[in-house]
Amino acid sequence: MIRTLPVDLFWTVWMILASAGIGRKALGAARSSADEEGPDAHGLLMSLGSGLAILSLLVLGLGMAGMVSRRGYLILLAAASVLCSREILLVLREAVRLAGLSIRGLSGRFEVFLAAVLLSAAAANLIFNYSPPTQAREMLYDLTLPKIYLQLGRIRDVPDQKEFYYPMAVQMLYLMGMGLRSALVAKLLHFFLGLACAAAVAAVTRRFFRGSAALPAAVIFYLMPLVTSLSGTANIDLGTLFFGLIAFSSLALWLEGGGTKALALAGFFSGAALGSKVTGISVVTAGAALAFFLRSPEEPPGISRAVRRTAVFLFAAGLSVGPWLVRNAVFTGNPLAPFAVPALGWKAHEGALIELRGLEKAAGNVPASEILRGTRNLLVGDIIFGGGPLVLAFLLAGIYGADGKRNLRILLAFALANFAVLLLALPYPHRFYENRYYALTTGLLAVPAGLGLDWFGRVFKSKGWVRGLAGACLLFPCLALSLLFGARRIPLFLGFQSQESYLAEKLPFYSHAVYANKNLPRGSKVLMLGSSDAHAFYWDASLVPPSLELLAGRDPEDVAKLLWGQGITHVLYFEGFYRREDGALKHTENSGLDLHWDMPKMRASHLAGLFRSAGVILYRVDYSDLSDRVHNPGGIRFGGNFG
Amino acid sequence: MNEYPNLSTRRARLWALVWMAAFLADYFLQFFGSRFWRDLALPLLGRMGLK
Structure with missing residues (x-):
């Protein structure tokens, strides 16, 4: 596998750079802020998020028009690169300068240790990621539907699975990556989305709280077992998380006086979170609630103003999620497929009905002890898909130590609103056992956790013990888990194990x-x-x-x-x-x-x-006794899935 | 000027420490009774001939 890695990385990085360039152009930020006040990580991430969302919608639109092919994606990528060449060069220059500044800015042994842990985890996750797909969801639809679209040469109604009607913003990027090269490019895109999330956590911490806590927050975030587990797959959760994180970042910027553009961007990114996963509805709901109840300093109070703010937010969200509703309406007549809206006569996909029937029965008799166990699983964390030992442990210290108390309240309100919407909306047992759905809340809480670690290091004369404790927890179980997942795939990565035998084993x-x-x-x-x-x-x-x-x-x-x-x-x-x-x-x-x-x-x-x-x-x-007696009107065909 | 108004209170530090200890204790309690050992560590040790 190691031989093909450079080529797959080339395509992945090209797609990411082109996206950042498209986003930068769309945001109208063609001038480099680096010349005036140094590289702007926050702005880079906004450009990347906008570009990824726009590129995804372009792939959807072209696919619906009948263009799903390697040649088409090559032309799209080349055209985007030429049209946004100036922006891409600026992005590249700023990213390199930012990396240089970050490395030179490391001060003290603890920061060097944190950076080493982060790099080790990223390297191990890369080896974990660079392997043939074996995770259930990626094999069921995240990569399978793009594969089907590539075979069909267009995006059209494929009613086999209810999941095929979910919004698929990230899968559109996978479709492009698979068209250009292979499923491994799709997986690498998800790996890089994990790194982008870590960068977003660092940028939020630095921009709205305290620079010295940015690295601890990013490391606590990236070393969460949840992020490690997802980094090795082409599930799309890290894409949803990335859009959710920059949606919060835009909201916080708007509340600092960033203007309507920041509010609209927050809505657009919230819509992109929903456009990449149905559970992203919590991001839109939480964001709309904040847009309604909070206001920027220069804005006068008033209910009509609140309604207008919320309308701006929701309209912008509609721009990124709306195309998915249109797709479903075109394919099935039901924009909210695979779910039903009986009042409007919109029918459900049978797969959704079967799942809901199973979930309703499972939720029928849940004993109190099970609810307690589930709540603990959600809060303390699943070992493989949880937030790890540090996020909640340092939360209170972070709340005490945060500099920007207003920003902290905004962050906690957004994180808790997201959590509450999911807790209320998700059926049992998903409510307690699908920790990855809550990744945005956990990811945002990594910010106060980083602030808490930073604060502990300041308030105790002898700070070695608390840093030692946090470092030990980062090494075990966090980094150990990451290394374990990576180490198990080293024979495959180095070519000592064939892909066939790996798949047969897994x-x-x-x-x-x-x-x-x-x-x-x-x-x-x-x-x-x-x-x-x-x-x-x-x-x-x-x-x-x-x-x-x-x-x-x-x-x-x-x-x-x-x-x-x-x-x-x-x-x-x-x-x-x-x-x-x-x-x-x-x-x-x-x-x-x-x-x-x-x-x-x-x-x-x-x-x-x-x-x-x-x-x-x-x-x-065996239809031998049937074929002469029953008329089969359509032979092998799709059908009958919407009932 | 105190940059961190809450630092002056020993109580804040104490609560933060108690909170941290409680969550770390509960996390590792859950961790060591979890499927990490059943599904990952023990099978791996077994394959390495160490179990």
């Missing part, structure tokens, strides 16, 4: 994909029964989840007719997820996937086993 059902790619006819459509974690990214055939009607079918002949009608050619049955109970096959984890098929009869009449491994069986659907 993915329990990879052998199914290999078998299917060799043996299934072109255009096959495989129904996943029991789980969607079938590593779809590696299949040539399309993988689809079951419809409600299919799950409820009992009689083998009726089920076969439904399968025929939906163009299903094969079934991938996750046997281990089902146990027979009350005449049905009960799903062990998600009651929404309970199955009523008579499997022995189905096997005898319509399912021919092809391949079995790890408790998962691939069947070919």
Whole structure:
């Protein structure tokens, strides 16, 4: 892998630089502020965020118009680079100067230690990241949908998964990266978004609080197990987090007197957070609440002013999230797909209905002890996807030690509003066990944590012990986790392990994909029964989840007719997820996937086993007794997913 | 002039220390009883022949 790294880095960095140039041009900041008051990290991050959001929307628009190809993306990248060449050079110059200043500004052993920890974690995360995709979500849709679009040569309605209707701002950048080069470029983009988030935390700390706390805050943030775990994947969470962080930064700037442009930018970035993940609705809600209740110093009070501010914020958010609603309206007639709005006659995707049904049943009987356990998991943190030991431990010290108390109140209000919206909106068990959804709150709290570490270092005569304690926690478990994830992939990275053997080792059902790619006819459509974690990214055939009607079918002949009608050619049955109970096959984890098929009869009449491994069986659907009696109007086709 | 108005209060420092100790203790309590060992460390040690 190490041999291809320079080329993949080249494409990734080019995309990032072009984005920053586009953003800089769009913000009208063509003049270098470096000449007057030194490099402006804050401005660089705003340019990058604007550019990434604009580039993503360009890719969406071109894709909808039928242009998804390597040649098209080369022309787009080249055109952006030429049109924004002056801005790109300025960005590059400022970034280099900023890096130089940061290195020269390191003073004292503790700061050198923090910088070394940060660089070590970044290096380990890079090795962790630079490996074939193996995370469930990236294989289900983050990289799979761009792969399908590249095969189709355009962005069009693909109704296989409910997730395909989510807003996909970051996936559009992945689409471009995959079109230009490979999925590894998409993964590297996500890795760099993690570094951009760390830079944003440092910039917020320096700009609104205290320069000496910027490095501790960035290190506490970047070393969070949550960030480490996400850095190795092409999940899009670090993109949502980046847009959320710069949305806060713009809001804080507006509240300092930055003018309507800063408020509009905050709205635009909040919309981009929502445009990259549905949970980003918390960023828009929290931002709109702040825009309504707070005002900049020069603005007079009044309800009409508050409404106007909120309208500006929401209008700007609509600019970045609106295109995704338009896409859904064009594809399905429902802008909010895959979710339903019954009052307006907008129907849900069946996948969403099945998931909600499972979640409703799971939420039915939650004992108080479970709520306590979940709350503790959320606050103290999941070990792999949590905030690590330092964020909350240094929070109170940060609150005592923060210089800008007004800015601190704004930060805490934004972070807590984001947290509260998610806590209220998310269904159980996601509410307590999907810590990554709360990444913006955790990431923002890294700022007071950094201030707290800095404050402790000032208020105690003997500051060695507190720095030693924080340093020890950064080394273990934070850096240890990062090194562990990186070290496990060193044989692959150095070329001592093949990608095939790595995938076979990491993915329990990879052998199914290999078998299917060799043996299934072109255009096959495989129904996943029991789980969607079938590593779809590696299949040539399309993988689809079951419809409600299919799950409820009992009689083998009726089920076969439904399968025929939906163009299903094969079934991938996750046997281990089902146990027979009350005449049905009960799903062990998600009651929404309970199955009523008579499997022995189905096997005898319509399912021919092809391949079995790890408790998962691939069947070919046998329609021989059916094909002469039932008319199949569309053959293998999409359909029936919106009910 | 005191740059940090809260520094003068010993109580602030004490609360911040108690808060820090409580969260660190709870974090590591959760950590050492967690899936880190079951899913990561012990299998790794096993593969290295150290378990």
